[in-house]
Amino acid sequence: MSAIFPTYNRFDVHVKHAEGTTIVDQDGKKYLDFISGIGVCNLGHRHPAVKEAIEKQLEEVWHVSNLFHLTIQEEVAMQLVDHCDGDAVFFCNSGAEANEAALKLARKYTQKTKVITFQQSFHGRTFATMAATGQKKIHSDFGPLLQEFKYLPYNDCASLEKEMDENVAAIMVEIIQGEGGVIPINPEFISRIAELCQKYNALLIIDEVQTGMGRTGKPFAYQHFGISPDIITVAKGLGSGLPVGAMIGKNILKEAFGAGVHGTTFGGNPIGLSAAKATLSIVFQEQFLEEVTDKGDYLKLKLTTSLEKNEIINSIRGKGLMVGIDCKSEVTEILKLLRERGLLALNAGPNVIRLLPPLTVTKAEIDLAVDLINDVIKEYSHVTTL
Known part of the structure; x- marks a missing residue:
């Protein structure tokens, strides 16, 4: 029995270690972190x-x-x-x-x-x-x-x-x-x-x-x-x-x-x-901020290209590396499936997947995250329409 007030609906992830864009749980499973402590770890974990x-x-x-x-x-x-x-x-x-x-x-x-x-x-x-x-x-x-x-x-x-x-x-x-x-x-x-x-x-x-x-x-x-x-x-x-x-x-x-x-x-x-x-x-370095802009544009473009034909997607919006995927249904199950695949993302209200990766994220990590999101949403869409 926990001695902590139950003020949060916690994920079933027990964090043991974190570095850069990676979180590792107590069982050794690795996760790509697109939550960043809810926009806190902008330089990644333990910079x-x-x-x-x-x-x-x-x-x-x-x-x-x-x-x-x-x-x-x-x-x-x-x-x-x-x-x-x-x-x-x-x-x-x-x-x-x-x-x-x-x-x-x-x-x-x-x-x-x-x-x-x-x-x-x-x-x-x-x-x-x-x-x-x-x-x-x-x-x-x-x-x-x-x-x-x-x-x-x-x-x-x-x-x-x-x-x-x-x-x-x-x-x-x-x-x-x-x-x-x-x-x-x-x-x-x-x-x-x-x-x-x-x-x-x-x-x-x-x-x-x-x-x-x-x-x-x-x-x-x-x-x-x-x-x-x-x-x-x-x-x-x-x-x-x-x-x-x-x-x-x-x-x-x-x-x-x-x-x-x-x-x-x-x-x-x-x-x-x-x-x-x-x-x-x-x-606050100019080059760093330019890279954030470039990676943010890249993330939105990749998401739009991958998800634009999926009928459960309403829109993709945001600026820089703060992006929301607005869905026609609640996203709780989608987020759970993403965690099972090794990607951590967040909701923003019941219907929006919120992506807040570290500002140090690489384009290769963005590619991996978008592929996982695309695969999970396709599977979810298929199941919900059956």
Whole structure:
């Protein structure tokens, strides 16, 4: 009998070892990992540069608290602000904490309380970030939520224009809705969001927890669209598996987050930031990002070519190495069959297969993954039509 709360429906895979794009279970079976810890291990498992940085930091200091100056905090903060529109960083431990900080900052700075988010969004599981999430299943059975969140249809300019007014403190949005089904934002929609935020003196918060750190071929996914957010939140791929998150904001917001306003015991921990520093030094390289774009295009092309005639496929969508295969039926059994064949993939809602391979994945590994997906979906389609 397990002593762990059953908050996850776990796969029947007992992990013993992981390296690069490979996970090995306790029986010695190898799996090609196209989950990456849900978009966390962007450099693959146990990347040698990250491992070396962590080991070096372990010999220096583990934790002293944020009452002290830590050079590595300044170094990682500069890596982040040098590659985005932000000017100041608040370090924390997770995406939910980064989003929580963003919501607190938006309310405090604007002195307004209304926040617009979108249906099928996902921003975390704290009370504030759960309230920001536009999914009823996330809200269920927790009683009254934090008030004044409005959930609008994603990619719907008319609904946004109707709801927007001077009472809005912020709009929080994902450039690609990950948990909501790997749904990319329309260029005209994100442009209109930015325009309306400026018109009504609201803050634009971009949740880059899953799309940031090179996942879409840019340091941050919003950079595909020529906009300038006020707040950016990141986590997942920032620490290559160590728990670290960050909220990045513009200079105008610094005074609203002065001493004693917000805090965290473990945020900015030097061990986590040593992993982040090594990670960012690789994923923010121009050549590395170009390769992510090339491999992402290659993955989508291979999937489209292999699956376009299969009648259970609705569409293939995404950007960079964040790809969703939208199916006409639930994908639970397909994912199980893929695991049996040695490929780890994830769902995004009931009908979407979500692929989040390490950004270091090779084209040969993409070929192998696509062949397995094609074979399994063909077999599944044949069985379900009998």
